[in-house]
Amino acid sequence: MVDQPVRRVFVPPQSGDPNPDQPPPLNPARITGVASGFMTAKALFVAAEVGLFAALPDDGATAETIAQRCQLPVRSARAIADLLVATGLVEHDGERYRNAPDTEAFLAGRGPLDMRAMLRYWDLVSYPTWTRASTAFRTRQGVRAEQLSEEQTRAYESSVALVTAETAADLAEAYDFGPHTRLLDVGGGIGTFAKPILRAYPRLTATLLDLPDVVDVARAEVAADAFADRLDLVAADVFVDPLPAGHDVVVVANFLHLFSPERNLELLARLAEVVAPGGRLLLVDWFRDPAAPHPATRLGSGEFLMISGGDTYEASDVTGWLDQTGWTPVEHLPLAAPAGLIVAERVG
Ligand SMILES: C[S@@+](CC[C@H](N)C(=O)[O-])C[C@H]1O[C@@H](n2cnc3c(N)ncnc32)[C@H](O)[C@@H]1O
Numbered sequence: 001m002v003d004q005p006v007r008r009v010f011v012p013p014q015s016g017d018p019n020p021d022q023p024p025p026l027n028p029a030r031i032t033g034v035a036s037g038f039m040t041a042k043a044l045f046v047a048a049e050v051g052l053f054a055a056l057p058d059d060g061a062t063a064e065t066i067a068q069r070c071q072l073p074v075r076s077a078r079a080i081a082d083l084l085v086a087t088g089l090v091e092h093d094g095e096r097y098r099n100a101p102d103t104e105a106f107l108a109g110r111g112p113l114d115m116r117a118m119l120r121y122w123d124l125v126s127y128p129t130w131t132r133a134s135t136a137f138r139t140r141q142g143v144r145a146e147q148l149s150e151e152q153t154r155a156y157e158s159s160v161a162l163v164t165a166e167t168a169a170d171l172a173e174a175y176d177f178g179p180h181t182r183l184l185d186v187g188g189g190i191g192t193f194a195k196p197i198l199r200a201y202p203r204l205t206a207t208l209l210d211l212p213d214v215v216d217v218a219r220a221e222v223a224a225d226a227f228a229d230r231l232d233l234v235a236a237d238v239f240v241d242p243l244p245a246g247h248d249v250v251v252v253a254n255f256l257h258l259f260s261p262e263r264n265l266e267l268l269a270r271l272a273e274v275v276a277p278g279g280r281l282l283l284v285d286w287f288r289d290p291a292a293p294h295p296a297t298r299l300g301s302g303e304f305l306m307i308s309g310g311d312t313y314e315a316s317d318v319t320g321w322l323d324q325t326g327w328t329p330v331e332h333l334p335l336a337a338p339a340g341l342i343v344a345e346r347v348g
Pocket of ligand 1: 157160161164186187188189190192193209210211214236237238239252253254255258
């Protein structure tokens with residue numbers, strides 16, 4: 001029971017020193033903050049899209065300067081900047097706006113990591129998809145549009161590559177591809193995993209299999225790479241089309257989380273049909289630690305459901321599926337958290 005008369009939705013933060021003998025009064029600010037998060041998120045997406053963070057120098061800029069640099073009406077520049085000041089991503093001294101240190105590092109395009117590709121994906125694809133979240137949570141069916149535009153496909157694949165590139169580099173180091181001759185990369189996207197593996201193993205050749213729209217994007221992405229002549233691109237739906245044979249190692253990276261357990265059993269059984277005994281299956285994914293879910297897996301459980309009815313699975317879920325589909329689990333190696341690698345071998 002709330003024993004304090006809280007009858008206002010928007011309450012300014014407490015000023016002055018809190019009384020150490022009394023708990024702070026209840027304030028609905030946390031609820032309004034989370035509930036209006038979609039507005040703040042959209043302001044963030046627009047800011048990145050119009051180059052607001054890149055337009056803020058170290059000593060800051062006025063709303064008028066931002067408006068001119070980002071080609072916005074002044075009132076819009078001020079409204080967006082003020083929304084972001086409320087989050088702490090932008091700082092304001094009464095006249096000039098400047099990037100907070102993390103904003104400068106990750107959103108201005110001149111720091112150690114550029115996260116704008118992820119914002120673009122969340123804006124163009126995730127945001128409209130989540131408007132149907134209620135249906136997805138009730139039915140466990142994906143609610144993303146069946147067909148993405150070319151711009152959306154590029155935004156999705158670039159964002160995935162931004163997130164998975166570190167894990168791909170880890171895999172090329174953590175697993176010895178030396179004994180293998182031909183790799184199949186299922187749902188290989190724009191070659192984020194195939195590239196570092198082919199670079200590290202010059203005798204290896206590979207097939208990247210993905211949906212036709214994605215293969216079109218991947219073709220342009222890998223064309224200039226030194227190993228392009230060792231990488232075949234196959235446009236196919238892995239659940240429907242005949243799968244290419246002749247591969248002794250299969251990588252399935254960040255793919256199982258897109259689908260239901262039933263679909264994953266179907267996939268693993270299909271792959272077992274085209275890999276000879278002794279062939280290896282490398283399952284790379286974000287595995288959920290039930291005792292302490294990683295922040296990325298918490299987000300992933302919702303996002304992967306929205307996309308196509310998926311979830312973040314525990315490693316024990318996956319080894320259970322392997323046992324039922326002609327594969328023997330061999331080892332489970334941690335990669336950059338929350339990613340892990342489950343290695344399986346085709347049963348003889
Ligand atoms: C999350 S991305 C992972 C891309 C890449 N493996 C990585 O980890 O960077 C999943 C990929 O699976 C592809 N995909 C989804 N459904 C597919 C299907 N039925 N057949 C083939 N590829 C599919 C998507 O187009 C996308 O490129």
